Amino acid sequence: DAGVIQSPRHEVTEMGQEVTLRCKPISGHNSLFWYRQTMMRGLELLIYFNNNVPIDDSGMPEDRFSAKMPNASFSTLKIQPSEPRDSAVYFCASVVAGSTDTQYFGPGTRLTVL
């Protein structure tokens, strides 16, 4: 299995630009999670989906952030407009919903907003 796939691995953009991060979960996994990791705040859950439906988006910092999961094999996290304080590593993770298994993490996208 290829594991959770994220793209791009690195993104550098200027303040005000739109940023789209992409995630492909492990085949057969129907829960998908987006996390953000910063030095100051550690790992934070932003949003998660079960069966492509957003279940809890209370961690999304503000309206500039949005996430979609149009099908079982693809999700996006969009920031529009981006700000320097959005600079962080964004992780995607997946698991079989309702299982006692752990979440499997992707390699992350390192976002730098100048």
Next chain:
Amino acid sequence: AQSVTQLDSHVSVSEGTPVLLRCNYSSSYSPSLFWYVQHPNKGLQLLLKYTSAATLVKGINGFEAEFKKSETSFHLTKPSAHMSDAAEYFCVVSYYGGSQGNLIFGKGTKLSVKP
């Protein structure tokens, strides 16, 4: 509220000596507990997990952890550190098996291994 506390932000050991990374959790329910490792510029990798089976859990790369309910602890140990163990380690607690978005992460412990 549920929480997890990693007692040391940084641990430094010499190669070949034992490793102890400490983790305590607050519990209203029976938790599932995990340790993840993150090498520099890499994603998180599962080391081991406890889900109410045996209290001593063995993981990858020689790591193990013991669930002690009376102490609400889940410390990570390894008998002999290797240079490749240098990384950041996260203790994680979940009260529903990790599949419902409620993984709670500790702040992490950075492990340094000296030659």
